[in-house]
Amino acid sequence: MRKIAVSSEGPDLDGPVDPRFGRAAGFMVVDPETMAFDYVENGASQTMTQGAGIHAAELMARHGVGVVLTGYVGPKAFHALSAIGIKIGKNLENLSVRQAVEKYTHGQVTVAEGPNRGAHGVPA
Amino acid sequence: MILAVASGKGGTGKTTVVASLAWVWDRPLTAVDLDVEEPNLHLFLKPQIAGRETASMEVPAVDASRCTYCRACADLCQFKAISVMGSVILTFPDMCHGCGGCIAVCPEKALTPGSRELGEVSWGTAAGRINFFMGRLRVGEAMSPPLMRAVIARVGQRPAPESDVIIDAPPGTSCPAINAVLPSDLILLVTEPTPFGFHDFRLAHEAFAPLGKPMAVVINRAGLADRSVQNYCHSRHLPILAEIPFDRRLAEAYSNGQVLSEALPDMRATFRGLMAGLRAVAPSTQDKVNA
Numbered sequence: 168m169r170k171i172a173v174s175s176e177g178p179d180l181d182g183p184v185d186p187r188f189g190r191a192a193g194f195m196v197v198d199p200e201t202m203a204f205d206y207v208e209n210g211a212s213q214t215m216t217q218g219a220g221i222h223a224a225e226l227m228a229r230h231g232v233g234v235v236l237t238g239y240v241g242p243k244a245f246h247a248l249s250a251i252g253i254k255i256g257k258n259l260e261n262l263s264v265r266q267a268v269e270k271y272t273h274g275q276v277t278v279a280e281g282p283n284r285g286a287h288g289v290p291a
Numbered sequence: 292m293i294l295a296v297a298s299g300k301g302g303t304g305k306t307t308v309v310a311s312l313a314w315v316w317d318r319p320l321t322a323v324d325l326d327v328e329e330p331n332l333h334l335f336l337k338p339q340i341a342g343r344e345t346a347s348m349e350v351p352a353v354d355a356s357r358c359t360y361c362r363a364c365a366d367l368c369q370f371k372a373i374s375v376m377g378s379v380i381l382t383f384p385d386m387c388h389g390c391g392g393c394i395a396v397c398p399e400k401a402l403t404p405g406s407r408e409l410g411e412v413s414w415g416t417a418a419g420r421i422n423f424f425m426g427r428l429r430v431g432e433a434m435s436p437p438l439m440r441a442v443i444a445r446v447g448q449r450p451a452p453e454s455d456v457i458i459d460a461p462p463g464t465s466c467p468a469i470n471a472v473l474p475s476d477l478i479l480l481v482t483e484p485t486p487f488g489f490h491d492f493r494l495a496h497e498a499f500a501p502l503g504k505p506m507a508v509v510i511n512r513a514g515l516a517d518r519s520v521q522n523y524c525h526s527r528h529l530p531i532l533a534e535i536p537f538d539r540r541l542a543e544a545y546s547n548g549q550v551l552s553e554a555l556p557d558m559r560a561t562f563r564g565l566m567a568g569l570r571a572v573a574p575s576t577q578d579k580v581n582a
Contacts, residue, residue, distance in 0.1 A: 217386055218371025225365075228376035243383055251376045 169233025171197045171271060173264045178206035184267050186238030186260035187288060189220030195264045196230050199272050202265070205230075217287075220244025227253055236267045236276065245282040255279040292573045293456040295475035297499070299491025301462035303481045304511035304535065307545060309459040310335035311552035311562045313421050319454040320421050323446055325471040326461040327410060327426035327438050335550050336417035343413035346426070346441035348389040352405030353380055364393035364402060389437060409438040412445050422451055435461070436470040443474055462491075464498035477573045478504050479532070482520055483512040489519040496529070507572050509565065512537040532568035533561055 174191035176183055180202065185191040190213050197204045207230060212219040220240070224247035227235060235253055238260030248255055256276035259267045270276050284290060296305045296312075306324075309332055313322045324332035351364070351373060358380050365375040372387035373380070384407045394402045410428040417423045426442040428435055446456070460471030472478050478499055482492035492508075499506060508524055513534035524531050535541065535551075535558075544554040551558040 215371075218383075221371040221374050221381075221383065221386075225374060225376055243386075246383075247374060247376070247381055250381055251379050 170231060171199050171234045171236060171268055172207070172227055172230065172232040173197060173259075173267050174209075174235075174237040175206070175264050178204075180204065180265045181263050184236070184238060184259050184262050184264060188235065188237040188240045189223045189244050190288070191223065191237065194223075194226070194230075194232075196232060197264070197268050199268055202268070218243075221247050224248050224251070224253070227251075234271065236271055239284040239288060240279065240282050241284045241286055241288065242282045243286065245279070257283050292477060292569070293458070293475045294477050294479055294569060294573075295458040295460050295472040296479045296481060297460040297468060297472050297495060298462050298481045299464055299493070299495035299498075300482070300488050303462075303483050303488060303492075304509070305462070305481050306332050306335065306459055307511070307535075307551060308479070308481050308509055308562075308565075309457055310550045311558060312566060313457060314418070314550045314552045315559060315562045315566060316421075316455065316457075317566070319451055321446060321451055321454045321456045322417065322421050322423050322459070323442065323456060324423075324425035324459045325439050325442060326459055327428045327435050327442070328461060328467070330425045330427055332459045333423070333425055334548055336421060336423060337548075338415040338417035338421070338423035340413050340415040342415070343411055344445075346409045346412050346438050347406040348387075348409055348437045349391055349394075349404045350384045350387040350389060350407045351382055351393050351402040353382055354401045354403065355380060357399045357401035359399055359401075361398065363396045363398065367392045367396050385431075385433060388434070408432075409434075409441065412438075412442050414445065422454060435467045439467065439470050464491075464494050468495070469498065469502075472499055472502065472504070476504060477569065478502075478506045479509060479569065480506060480529075481509045481511055484510055484515045484517040484520050485512075486517065486519070488512075489517065489523065492520060493523060496523075496527070505572055505574060507532045507569065509533045509535065511535045530568070530572060532572070533565040535561065 172194040174185040175195040176185045193209045194207045212222045236256045257279045324330040362375045364373045414424045426438045461467045482488045508531045514537045552562040
């Protein structure tokens with residue numbers, strides 16, 4: 168199974184999912200079979216005036232991620248992730264990283280067909 | 292004289308001042324509405340529009356068959372307007388600032404100039420004697436300075452050699468406001484004697500000061516109790532060239548789309564006085580030659 172990236176506030180499987188994709192503090196890149204993980208820092212995107220979602224999508228591509236689990240995804244990030252074939256599970260912001268991965272592996276996360284936020288995180 | 296009428300705060304009366312000044316101006320005049328996000332000078336000057344054109348800016352177009360995904364373009368772009376991920380290249384045209392850098396650095400000539408529509412430039416004549424230009428930003432377009440530059444370029448293509456120019460600037464202190472005052476040789480700040488008016492007036496004065504252009508002030512809605520603007524102007528040697536009273540007659544004329552200096556004789560005198568004051572403050576042609 169391809170690696171799962173979960174937007175995360177820190178390098179902790181039991182820490183909360185960061186609700187933001189583009190401006191997430193970082194990503195837990197998890198092997199869902201072993202629950203082994205790497206933490207990928209994304210803090211620099213929080214200071215970008217624009218393009219944070221695209222920046223984060225590039226990061227996903229570089230780490231060979233197949234699935235992104237997060238809270239909100241904006242239109243440009245959605246377009247970029249879709250273009251490179253990364254699946255997106257959203258509205259997972261009230262879970263821990265571990266719970267989000269388990270929910271996905273149990274088939275309880277619907278793959279998103281569109282963004283759920285406007286640009287700059289503005290509610291769509 | 293190229294005069295820019297600007298303000299920090301919105302709604303202080305820039306367009307009211309531009310329209311009334313234009314009406315009493317006694318030399319050839321070109322009036323330019325550079326508040327392209329919400330142009331409204333035409334509502335008062337009611338120009339006959341003679342022509343319009345769509346303005347656009349250069350953004351990259353991708354020929355994916357030539358792309359080797361070397362990332363030179365994506366690494367150069369400061370705005371994430373072009374992205375390379377594995378063997379996928381994506382452009383985000385509305386993020387592009389049109390610098391052309393990606394097209395210049397592409398070693399495979401996979402990028403060529405495409406375009407993004409910015410909005411519309413239109414021009415005409417008001418009152419049979421005022422050259423008129425305006426820009427109107429496309430709904431959804433985020434960047435107004437490129438369209439403002441297209442309007443200015445259009446003014447330059449239709450030269451009226453002896454004409455003075457009055458620019459109606461957008462409010463604020465950021466790129467659009469700065470771009471509107473850059474072509475001018477004199478800035479007129481319109482403010483109102485309220486705490487908000489004074490706060491944003493001061494920001495505008497500080498933002499424009501490094502441009503080194505002479506500045507003067509009109510106080511609109513004058514007669515309110517706050518003296519902060521007057522005190523600040525006196526301490527900074529900023530000339531206050533006119534005061535427009537806080538008066539119901541003016542508000543009624545404005546709300547009917549009337550030009551104050553046309554509708555009200557006392558306002559005609561006020562704006563003629565303002566015109567004379569501006570000429571006294573403007574750098575003379577001789578100064579410009581020497582500079």
